[in-house]
């Protein structure tokens with residue numbers, strides 16, 4: 001995994017947990033990027049991204065629109081294919097676990113916020 005410059009605090013790095021789905025090609029992800037309040041998980045190798053929700057993580061509040069746009073442009077995210085959720089791979093153990101915690105990060109999903 002390469003180092004991301006710029007607005008990279010939005011980058012979760014434990015890329016093999018499937019709570020938010022995984023790339024259907026490699027069953028990994030490279031974290032997420034924020035677009036506005038929305039969170040998109042990405043696989044840079046296969047140039048795919050998928051939307052998981054808005055305002056689940058507070059990270060977008062610390063980012064500027066300019067910073068987000070710069071990151072988007074630097075990574076060339078406009079060339080990425082947007083996957084429908086049914087195209088995203090979710091490992092069976094994620095369904096079985098059914099937790100509201102993103103493993104390895106301590107991030108509790110506060111859906112009511």
Ligand SMILES: [Zn+2]
Pocket residue numbers: 023024025026027028043044045046
């Ligand atoms: Zn991939």
